Amino acid sequence: MARKKRNKVNPDAVVRQLMNIVGEREVLYLKEDLISYECDGYTMTKGMPKAVVFVKNTEHVSQVVRCLNRERIPYIARGAGTGLSGGATPLGGEVIISLVRMKRMLHLDLDNRKAVIEPGFVNLKLTQSISDKGYYYAPDPSSQYACTIGGNVAENSGGAHCLKYGVTTNHILGLEIVLPNGEVVEIGEDGIPDQPGYDLLGLLTGSEGTLGIVTKITVKVLKNPEGKKTVLAYYDDINDASQAVSEIIAAGIIPAALEMMDSIAIEGVESAAYPVGHPLDIAAFLLIEVDGIAAGIDDQIDEILTVCKHNNVREVKVAKDEAERGLWWANRKMGFGAMGAISPDYLVQDGVIPRTRLPEVLIRIAEISKKYDLRIANIFHAGDGNLHPLILFDARIPGESERAAKAGSECLKVCADVGGSITGEHGVGIEKSAEMRFIFSDEEMAAQTNIRAVFNPDDLLNPGKLFPQPGRCVEVKQG
Incomplete structure (x- = not known):
């Protein structure tokens, strides 16, 4: 069958300038090529970029940024597009700078337990590339098979094991970044921790691509623990499971x-890939893993x-081998995607609460579910109170998308009301910018936008993200 001939569209002057920097084949500008970049993993808001530029090195990034600054065209750095808050979503007319081809490991220093990688390096690939040497990279978002570490830095991503090991910022030793004026700077030289002066590494990690574009990352790698065991506990009452969480930490x-x-x-997870055989009549399960020095694991x-058992568990068991442990974790890691097996659409939220307020918050989320007549699944990092309510809906039914968005916002308000936060690891992006008012005053947000203005004075780098935009109306396609 003959391929359909594309309509001939000549690139404009800016696109030709970008082609001169990176090569003609490394720039997308036709509408049919750009559709794939109209959103990230948050699909409720979409916009069309002006072009997508694939860069291969820091010099490319710097030259592209300088070009776009001259032309006063906004731009967005993008990794794998797995983000869940619209941080890499264009609002219309931005140039996307894709970092996925900057995917090399530049240096590995196991004596000093660090690696230097480019931003397009896939999270899980780092552990896979050093596991045979007895090392691993701790941050493990559920999308780690696809997400890039550059994106993890932008969002300060976490994962199931962040309870003990911390989120991305706890594993970053140094960054090379391209500032919005095109200047290349290095922060955290040689991976020396606790350098005097301002904590710029901490400021940049989690800044959601609004302060600079990361082009090189020095990360900590850890020695594999001597011992590791995993427990699965089934509960008939979610309050009993919640109380067990608190008592484990209290112990x-x-x-x-x-x-x-x-x-x-x-x-959801039992309807999709990697079913474990979880009883479908239970209220909740806990998946608990301990690691460390082998001598102390059994006591824990x-x-x-x-x-x-003290909290009325129906059944509790320890994984009998690595294969069973791996199955349990595969089942958990695909939890978000599994919602597609039981609902046409779903919206993932990402709030944080004090652990002790868990039973109360889950009751309030159930009330929100009834109020909007939408099912809400809960998958979360219970140990550190990072909740992920998943609002299930059908975008084909008029009004359901809007109800889902309102339900999600109310879930975040509940988290804020009990002393928590509107995000733990997914970021604010487009999705939660209005909800920033739940936790910050106007004065506090003004202080933060003043910091952004030092790095990004013209607001060309990822504009319209993270903070509410008073007086700014942007037309976007709702999908």
Whole structure:
């Protein structure tokens, strides 16, 4: 069958300038090529970019940024596009600078337990490339098979094991960045921690691509733990599961991971790939992992089992081998995607609460579910109170997308009301910018936008993200 001939569209002057920098084949500008870049993993808001530029090195990034500054055209750095808050979504007319081809490991220094990588390096690939040497990279977002570490830096991503090991910022030793004026700077030279002066690494990590474009990253790598064991506990009452979470931490045990799924989430994962055989009539399960020095692992497991039994567990078991442990984690890691097996559409939220308020917050989320007549599944990092309510809806039904968005916002308001936050690892992006008012005053947001203006004075780099935009009306396509 003959391929359909494309309509001939000549590139404009700016696109030709970009082609002169990176090569003609490295720039997309036709509408049919740009559609794939109209949103990231947050699909409720979409916009069309002016062009997509594939850069291969820092010099490319710098030259592209200088060109766009001269032409006063806004631009966005983009990794794999797995973000869940619209941080890499164009609002209309930006040039996307794609970093996916900057994917090399530049240096590995196991003696000093660090690696230097480019931003397009895939998260899981880092662990896979050093595991045979006895090392791994700790931050493990559920999308780690696809997400890039440059994107992780932008969003300060977490993952199931951040309870013990921390989020991305706890593993960054140095960054090379291209500033919005095109200047290349290095921060955290040679990976020396706790340097005197301002913590620019901390400021840039989690800044959602609004302060600079990361082109090189120095990360910590860790030695594989001597021992590791995983527990799965089934509960008939979600309050009992929540109380067990608090008691495990109160006992002085800091698991590597402490995850919870409720009954709707379990329905999803058991309907999709990697089913474990979880009972479908339970209220929730806990997935608990401890690691460290082998000599102490069994004692911690015994104490966890005791806590689970004290809180009316229906069944609790320890993974019998690595294959079973791997199946349990594969089931958990695909939790978000599994919602597609039970709902045409879903919206992922990402709030944080104090652990002790978990039973109360889950009750309020259930009330929101009834109010909007939408099912809400809960998959979350229970150990550090990072909730992920997933609002299930059908965008084909008039009004359901709007109800889902309102339900999501109310879930975040609940988190803020109990002393928590509107995001733990997914970022603010487009999705939650209005909800920043739940946790920050106008004065506090003005202070933060003043910091942004130091780095990004013309607001050309990822404009319209992170903070509310008073007086700015942007037309976007709702999808």
